[in-house]
Amino acid sequence: xxxxxxxxxxxxxxxxxxxxxxxxxxxxxxxxxxxxxxxxxxxxxxxxxxxxxxxxxxxxxxxxxxxxxxxxxxxxxxxxxxxxxxxxxxxxxxxxxxxxxxxxxxxxxxxxxxxxxxxxxxxxxxxxxxxxxxxxxxxxxxxxxxxxxxxxxxxxxxxxxxxxxxxxxxxxxxxxxxxxxxxxxxxxxxxxxxxxxxxxxxxxxxxxxxxxxxxxxxxxxxxxxxxxxxxxxxxxxxxxxxxxxxxxxxxxxxxxxxxxxxxxxxxxxxxxxxxxxxxxxxxxx
Numbered sequence: 424x425x426x427x428x429x430x431x432x433x434x435x436x437x438x439x440x441x442x443x444x445x446x447x448x449x450x451x452x453x454x455x456x457x458x459x460x461x462x463x464x465x466x467x468x469x470x471x472x473x474x475x476x477x478x479x480x481x482x483x484x485x486x487x488x489x490x491x492x493x494x495x496x497x498x499x500x501x502x503x504x505x506x507x508x509x510x511x512x513x514x515x516x517x518x519x520x521x522x523x524x525x526x527x528x529x530x531x532x533x534x535x536x537x538x539x540x541x542x543x544x545x546x547x548x549x550x551x552x553x554x555x556x557x558x559x560x561x562x563x564x565x566x567x568x569x570x571x572x573x574x575x576x577x578x579x580x581x582x583x584x585x586x587x588x589x590x591x592x593x594x595x596x597x598x599x600x601x602x603x604x605x606x607x608x609x610x611x612x613x614x615x616x617x618x619x620x621x622x623x624x625x626x627x628x629x630x631x632x633x634x635x636x637x638x639x640x641x642x643x644x645x646x647x648x649x650x651x652x653x654x655x656x657x658x659x660x661x662x663x664x665x666x667x668x669x670x671x672x673x674x675x676x677x678x679x680x681x682x683x684x685x686x687x688x689x690x691x692x693x694x695x696x697x698x699x700x701x702x703x704x705x706x707x708x
C-alpha cells in the first residue's frame with residue numbers, strides 16, 4: 424500500500440519518510456516557542472545608492488519606497504531550538520519597497536538575496552517561505568581595536584567585507600523604543616514586513632516557472648527582543664567575481680559590487696533573543 428499525506432502536516436522532499444521536522448514543525452508536530460532562543464548578534468551597515476539600480480532588482484508589481492537605502496546585515500545565531508541547540512549565520516541584503524497588487528498594498532523591505540551557512544535553513548526557507556536563500560561560508564566576526572569585521576566567502580573566494588567601528592551603546596530607553604517599533608533592529612522607515620519573491624522553475628519546460636509569486640514576512644508579530652544595541656560607522660564592500668570564482672553566484676555578487684555607494688547612512692550592532700517561526704508568512708496578490 425502506498426503512503427498517504429497526513430492533512431495539516433508539513434512535508435518536504437523526500438516526502439516518502441513522513442512529515443518533515445523543521446523550524447515550523449517539531450518532530451512531534453509541535454511548534455517551537457523561540458522565546459529564549461536563538462541568541463542573535465546582528466551587524467548592519469546602510470548606504471544610499473542609485474535608485475535606478477535598485478529598481479532593476481524588483482519583480483513585477485513592486486516599486487521603490489522612500490530613499491534608495493541598502494542595508495547589508497550579517498547575523499550570527501546560536502542555541503536554535505529547531506536545530507537542537509545548534510546555530511548558523513546569515514548575510515542579508517534589503518531595501519525599502521512597496522507592493523501594489525490587486526488585493527494587497529504593502530510597504531516594507533525587499534530582500535533580493537539571503538546567504539546562509541547551513542543547508543537545513545536554506546532548504547526550509549526556500550521551499551516553505553519563498554526566501555531567496557543561497558549558501559556561503561560566514562565565519563564568526565573578528566573584533567580588534569574597537570572594529571568589528573565580518574566576511575563572507577564561497578569555496579575560498581571572499582566576496583564581502585563588512586566593517587563597523589566607533590560604536591556608541593544605546594540607552595535602555597532607546598532599546599525599549601526600538602522593541603516597540605519592531606523593525607528588525609536595522610530596517611528602514613515604515614516597515615510592514617520583509618518581501619520575498621518565490622520562483623520555482625518548471626521541470627522539462629525549461630525557462631518557464633511552476634511558481635512565481637511575491638510573499639511577505641509580516642512585521643506585526645515580534646521577531647525577538649532586542650537586549651543591547653550600539654550605533655556607529657561602517658563600510659561594506661562586495662568583491663567582483665569571475666565565473667571561475669563563484670560559478671552559480673558571480674552574477675549576484677557582481678550586481679551588488681556595481682551598486683553605487685553615494686554615502687553611508689550609519690551602522691549598528693544589535694543583540695537579540697528569540698525569533699518568530701514565520702508561520703504567518705503569506706502570499707501577496
